[in-house]
Amino acid sequence: MKCVDDFRLRFGKQELVPVMVGGMGVDISTATLALEAARLGGIGHISDAMVQTVSDRRFKTQFVKEKTKLYKYNVASSDKSAIQFDLGRLAEATQNHVGRTMEAKRGNGMIFVNCMEKLTMNAPRETLRVRMNAALDAGIDGITLSAGLHLGTLALVADHPRFRDAKLGIIVSSLRALQIFLRKNARLDRLPDYVVIEGPLAGGHLGFGADDWDKYDLRTIVAEIRQYLQAEKLDIPLIPAGGIFTGGDAVSYLEEGAAAVQVATRFTVTKECGLPDKVKQEYFKASEDEIEVNMISPTGYPMRMLKSSPAIGDGIRPNCEAYGYLLDASGNCAYITAYNREVAAHPGAKKVSVMDKTCLCTAMRNFDCWTCGHYTYRLKDTSRRLADGGYELLTAEHVFRDYQFSTGGKVALPA
Numbered sequence: 001m002k003c004v005d006d007f008r009l010r011f012g013k014q015e016l017v018p019v020m021v022g023g024m025g026v027d028i029s030t031a032t033l034a035l036e037a038a039r040l041g042g043i044g045h046i047s048d049a050m051v052q053t054v055s056d057r058r059f060k061t062q063f064v065k066e067k068t069k070l071y072k073y074n075v076a077s078s079d080k081s082a083i084q085f086d087l088g089r090l091a092e093a094t095q096n097h098v099g100r101t102m103e104a105k106r107g108n109g110m111i112f113v114n115c116m117e118k119l120t121m122n123a124p125r126e127t128l129r130v131r132m133n134a135a136l137d138a139g140i141d142g143i144t145l146s147a148g149l150h151l152g153t154l155a156l157v158a159d160h161p162r163f164r165d166a167k168l169g170i171i172v173s174s175l176r177a178l179q180i181f182l183r184k185n186a187r188l189d190r191l192p193d194y195v196v197i198e199g200p201l202a203g204g205h206l207g208f209g210a211d212d213w214d215k216y217d218l219r220t221i222v223a224e225i226r227q228y229l230q231a232e233k234l235d236i237p238l239i240p241a242g243g244i245f246t247g248g249d250a251v252s253y254l255e256e257g258a259a260a261v262q263v264a265t266r267f268t269v270t271k272e273c274g275l276p277d278k279v280k281q282e283y284f285k286a287s288e289d290e291i292e293v294n295m296i297s298p299t300g301y302p303m304r305m306l307k308s309s310p311a312i313g314d315g316i317r318p319n320c321e322a323y324g325y326l327l328d329a330s331g332n333c334a335y336i337t338a339y340n341r342e343v344a345a346h347p348g349a350k351k352v353s354v355m356d357k358t359c360l361c362t363a364m365r366n367f368d369c370w371t372c373g374h375y376t377y378r379l380k381d382t383s384r385r386l387a388d389g390g391y392e393l394l395t396a397e398h399v400f401r402d403y404q405f406s407t408g409g410k411v412a413l414p415a
């Protein structure tokens with residue numbers, strides 16, 4: 001019976017173990033986790049979501065404090081349109097996070113950064129341009145474009161000296177999204193180096209409707225995209241993602257022609273994952289009916305999470321002076337609207353509850369939005385129960401090697 005290690009992902013002359021650990025924003029896929037994946041010969045992702053916050057935590061910088069101080073006067077105002085990111089400081093934070101990670105890289109694998117278009121930061125094009133160019137300057141091996149159609153994104157780095165040497169890929173959830181991306185970028189004469197095809201069972205934001213995600217199936221979408229690319233004579237490595245829980249699942253995609261797989265949920269309960277240990281135990285314990293797909297993300301995309309996430313129903317005052325990553329080009333965010341509505345409906349109340357949206361920046365910063373993949377309820381079968389009723393945390397190496405070497409639907413327990 002074949003295992004993942006019988007296959008290789010090829011980028012030119014470079015050969016990799018075809019396991020890519022997906023980006024998990026706001027430092028859930030830490031540099032330490034990504035570095036392990038690279039050391040073991042695969043691909044790891046860091047994320048540039050809320051990079052100033054991440055830099056502050058990793059390197060004791062003061063980006064958030066400085067920005068909060070600058071916009072302190074605006075805290076009580078519901079109009080957040082004045083809040084802007086200083087592009088120089090944004091570049092600096094990105095270079096810290098990416099550069100220090102790349103300096104620490106060992107082994108034959110690669111490290112990519114996950115770059116979400118939906119982080120519009122009150123100046124979508126300008127901030128995305130800075131984020132991507134700074135990551136390339138800092139030596140990132142590749143950029144995975146996510147959470148958006150990215151119709152103009154590649155053009156933002158077309159003049160960068162590394163535009164043709166860094167690996168640039170995109171996450172799509174349908175053939176149509178890929179077709180639009182390819183059409184819009186045709187004039188750049190540069191195909192993506194890989195396409196991650198994310199199905200409906202993934203964690204984070206989903207590229208499907210909240211009501212119909214369960215009508216879609218990853219294998220069918222991968223087959224449609226493969227047939228289209230073959231017909232067009234386009235040779236782009238395809239990387240399925242979402243619900244690939246065992247090495248056996250991965251092999252089934254590799255045997256059908258996938259170049260690699262992208263996985264994430266299995267790594268949420270590793271020591272290297274950025275979630276607090278207490279939250280990792282929530283992931284272990286979750287049962288299937290404790291996981292839902294809801295619309296509380298202000299991005300407008302459905303998101304999968306544990307129903308017990310503290311982010312659900314929290315009615316905190318919008319924190320855009322400190323963060324503001326989801327402010328659109330006019331300085332609006334769906335959470336601000338929802339919060340203001342509740343405040344107006346409950347005059348004099350000390351605290352309101354907002355059920356339909358969440359202040360996602362604050363929630364992700366505080367690890368209060370427990371986003372997860374559909375198969376989170378199977379994590380308990382990947383570890384041992386401890387005397388205190390909790391579960392033993394795994395190492396990223398253990399999980400990576402389990403994907404690499406296990407066969408059938410088996411999962412190896414920690415030694």
Ligand SMILES: Cc1cc2nc3c(=O)[nH]c(=O)nc-3n(C[C@H](O)[C@H](O)[C@H](O)COP(=O)(O)O)c2cc1C
Pocket residue numbers: 021022023024025026028047049114116146147171198201202203204205241242243244262263264265266268371372373374375
């Ligand atoms: C906790 C968590 C956070 C995630 N955050 C992001 C993110 O910030 N950006 C993104 O493109 N995908 C994100 N994802 C999706 C993963 O990168 C990956 O494609 C997907 O979850 C793979 O499916 P699996 O979790 O079933 O293995 C996240 C997934 C999880 C579990």
